[in-house]
Structures are given as structure tokens and as C-alpha cells.
Amino acid sequence: MAARPAGFRSNFQPGHARVIPMLLVTSNKPKQLLQISYIGPVRLEEFQSGREDLAAQLAELSPGFHLLADFSRMESMGLDCAPELGRMMDLIGQAGVDLVVRVIPEPGQDIGMNILTRFHYQHHPRTVTCKSMVEAARALGL
Numbered sequence: 136m137a138a139r140p141a142g143f144r145s146n147f148q149p150g151h152a153r154v155i156p157m158l159l160v161t162s163n164k165p166k167q168l169l170q171i172s173y174i175g176p177v178r179l180e181e182f183q184s185g186r187e188d189l190a191a192q193l194a195e196l197s198p199g200f201h202l203l204a205d206f207s208r209m210e211s212m213g214l215d216c217a218p219e220l221g222r223m224m225d226l227i228g229q230a231g232v233d234l235v236v237r238v239i240p241e242p243g244q245d246i247g248m249n250i251l252t253r254f255h256y257q258h259h260p261r262t263v264t265c266k267s268m269v270e271a272a273r274a275l276g277l
Contacts (some may be wrong), residue, residue, distance in 0.1 A: 158185035164206040168275065169193065173209035182219035189223055198231025201275055202260075204270065205238045220276040225271070228257050235262045236274045 156175040158181040169192055171185075212220075265271040 158182060158188075160188040160192050162195050164195050166277070167178055167196055168203060169196060169200055169232070170203040170205065172205040173212065175208070176210045177212045177216065179213065179219060180213050182216055182223065183246055186219070186223060186226075189226060193226060193230040197232065199233045200231065200238065201234040202227060202232050203236050203238070203271055203275060205271075207238045207240050207268065212244075229259075231258070232260045234275070235260050236271045237262070237264045238266070239264055239270045242268050 152238045157172070158177060159174060160170070161172075162197075175224040263271075263274045265274055
């Protein structure tokens with residue numbers, strides 16, 4: 136094992152990984168794909184900080200883009216997140232999403248997305264729910 140630089144400290148303990156709650160928003164302009172990954176125990180703060188990222192990514196896409204919403208690494212989401220999730224869905228709908236592909240490996244992880252979709256996507260995009268990223272990639276034609 137390599138020696139650590141002087142003054143280097145780490146709290147890492149083998150076998151004790153810590154998940155940092157995150158809402159990761161990325162896009163691929165050439166593929167017209169917006170990806171939102173929900174990681175760990177997602178809290179209201181992650182939604183509030185992710186809204187700016189979302190607006191910036193949406194500005195790069197044209198109406199008719201596809202959304203990949205990955206819930207596979209989400210541990211939990213508080214009820215207080217629902218209004219902010221709805222606002223984000225409103226922004227995505229207003230930007231012209233055409234296809235929504237969700238990755239929800241376990242049915243128990245579904246947080247009422249079908250109901251939220253009906254209320255927040257004005258143009259009713261085609262929606263597909265997948266159990267894996269491989270299945271989602273197929274649904275997106277990647």
C-alpha cells in the first residue's frame with residue numbers, strides 16, 4: 136500500500152461506505168437526453184439545489200427530448216419533497232419532454248410517479264417504467 140502524504144487523514148473505514156444524498160442532473164445534447172439520478176436518502180435540500188442544475192440542462196435541450204429518471208440508488212424520499220418534485224416535473228414538461236423512462240427496480244420504490252405524471256406533464260409524454268438501466272437503455276434506443 137502506498138504511503139499517505141504528510142497531514143493526510145481519512146475517515147474511511149473498510150466495509151463502512153457512506154452514501155451522500157444527491158440529486159444528479161446531467162444531459163447529453165447530441166442524444167437529446169436528460170438524466171436525473173436520485174441517490175441515497177433524498178431530502179428537500181437536494182431538490183432545491185438541483186433545480187438550478189435542471190434549468191441549466193433543460194436550456195441545452197430541444198422540445199421532444201427524452202428523460203431518464205433513475206431511482207435505482209434512491210434509499211428514501213421524504214413527503215416534503217413531493218411539491219418540489221412536482222415543480223421539477225412542471226419544468227421538464229414545459230420544456231417539451233416526449234418520452235419519460237424511469238428505472239424503478241422494486242415496485243415498493245415507486246413513490247406514486249404515475250399519479251404525479253398525470254398532474255405535472257401537460258402534454259402527457261409516453262412513459263416507460265423499467266427494472267434496470269439495461270432495460271431503460273433499450274427503451275431509449277441507446
